[in-house]
Amino acid sequence: MQTDLIELAIAIAIIALVVFVLRWLSRRSRNRAPATAFERMGGEAEVEARPRRQRRRPRPGEAEAPPEVAAREPEPGMERASERSRAEGIERADELTTDDESREAYKVGLAKTRGGGFVSRLGKLFGKKKIDADTLEELEAVLLGADIGPHATGRIVDGVKRGLSKNELEDEDKIWARIRSTSKEILAVDAPPVDTSAKKPFVLLVLGVNGVGKTTTIGKLASKWKQEGKKVLLAAGDTFRAAATEQLEEWGKRADVPVVKGSKDPSAVIFDAIKRGVDEQYDIVICDTAGRLHTSSGLMDELKKIRRVAEKAMPGAPHETWMVLDATTGQNAVEQARIFKQDVEITGIVLTKLDGSSKGGVVLRICDELKVPVRYVGVGEKIGDLRPFDPIAFVDALYSAAGASEAA
Ligand SMILES: Nc1nc2c(ncn2[C@@H]2O[C@H](COP(=O)(O)OP(=O)(O)OP(=O)(O)O)[C@@H](O)[C@H]2O)c(=O)[nH]1
């Protein structure tokens, strides 16, 4: 009898121990389960682990936070975007490593947009003593008059209305934060980064209406890529204007890269350049084109022919076709791109002359309506005045401090 009791006690103790161990194990595995898709793919939950935001973003008229603070504080939409690109294993080397110098170049380049454009008008709007329902209507009116386009304006205004409670709507800082985060979402067009090493040679066709800055951009790109150690060749495909070839040769000298020039037929010049690029193992061939009026169907036919001939010279070429747009022309730039896109596949946009424009907001319209990624922006006439387009740095510069007075 006594032995039975002892055996029963031991059995109960073992069962209790097993139950305890099982419950402990299940609690442990629950705690360790990955919280997000990104973690399940092997990433660390660093977004949650970040310290809570302690500093609010500056608004126009205030001192700028140090760049590293701004860089560590992506808005909610951008956090998701950056998680996604990391999960896909994308290294956006150019785009996401915007350094202090580039941030400063953005700020200087966008000074006119901040000082004379819609940002200063927004600043005045929110500078009013009390923000009320009328202010939101005025916000819409300012954005509509700012080359941002009706759709992107709707997104920004909706972001403010839906994202903020009634009390928050009276808080200028909260409104600026919403404008910033929606702007970043609009600019983050989902496109893989350009990999110039994926093909040898990587063939880039550059097009756009006359005077937008094609040849200048080609010179800047050639210099940048040459400095990165690439073997670069230029093709003088603008045979329409006598001086165009000389202008490209001048840029070729500055960038220290050779130029292929030739007959009256632009396709023939580009064919020769790509062939030489293949034969002589160039890394990159950049092709200039003529930019007569976009209404000319002749130009479109010529561009289509150039693309066909490029494909004959090297299957798959051109690997990228970038349209150059002049920021000072505001929404006309968007119309140009729309017209070109009907006939020619555009894989990227270079927005030039930001430094001379108060219409920098047009980049929001370009990304929102065309869904073509902006690859670079021109911030001056000099060879180094080209920056990879980084939506976060761009928005930070656009709505940053100091602008209103410096550009006035
Ligand atoms: N301020 C400023 N000027 C620029 C920029 N990019 C180009 N330019 C100027 O714009 C003018 C036209 O540049 P081009 O490179 O000749 O333009 P294009 O598109 O090749 O012109 P066409 O060959 O006539 O079709 C030149 O005076 C350039 O210096 C920029 O980012 N900022």
Ligand SMILES: [Mg+2]
């Ligand atoms: Mg030119």
